[in-house]
Amino acid sequence: MTENKNEFKGDVELVTKGGEFDIVIEEGLVKDCQNFDTAVLLSLFGGNCGDINGKEKETWWGNLIPETKEEERIQSEFGCMSKALPITSSNLQKACEAAKRDVSWIKDEAGADKIEAQLSATNAQRVQLEIDIQKDAATIAGGIYETQWQEAVR
Numbered sequence: 001m002t003e004n005k006n007e008f009k010g011d012v013e014l015v016t017k018g019g020e021f022d023i024v025i026e027e028g029l030v031k032d033c034q035n036f037d038t039a040v041l042l043s044l045f046g047g048n049c050g051d052i053n054g055k056e057k058e059t060w061w062g063n064l065i066p067e068t069k070e071e072e073r074i075q076s077e078f079g080c081m082s083k084a085l086p087i088t089s090s091n092l093q094k095a096c097e098a099a100k101r102d103v104s105w106i107k108d109e110a111g112a113d114k115i116e117a118q119l120s121a122t123n124a125q126r127v128q129l130e131i132d133i134q135k136d137a138a139t140i141a142g143g144i145y146e147t148q149w150q151e152a153v154r
Helices: 037-045 077-084 089-103 105-110
Strands: 014-017 020-023 114-121 126-135 138-148
Touching: 014 037, 014 138, 037 077, 037 089, 037 105, 037 126, 037 138, 077 089, 089 114, 089 126, 105 126, 105 138
Parallel strands: none
Antiparallel strands: 014 020, 114 126, 126 138
16 A cells, blocks of 8 residues: 555654754655654744743744643743753753653653753854653654754854
């Protein structure tokens, strides 16, 4: 049985290179993501820093979809920390823990049993975050994300 490329399943597949995110196009069609990689990207970088109270004008648009469950809301604590805090070793540790919290929902949704994260500065303005989400000792999602630490360039 062949896969029907016109039948969309999952999220839009996103890839990241150098801190930029692109939609994957394959054979002229938007490719769908069959795993949790796009969901990880959105969890880490897709929220709105002003969304601390769930107010309609302060939240990420995806949180406003009526069927969105509370546990599916995205705030991206990691992304917000990189925009608000100076780049120090202490803040990198805090941001790494925030990244783990941002993707912790995958434990319930996909049965992941281990989430590992490492965050390091690659220079005075950029960081590299490595996320590895595992189920039964096999990686089911994650990746390496290099991004600009926004507060470092102000």
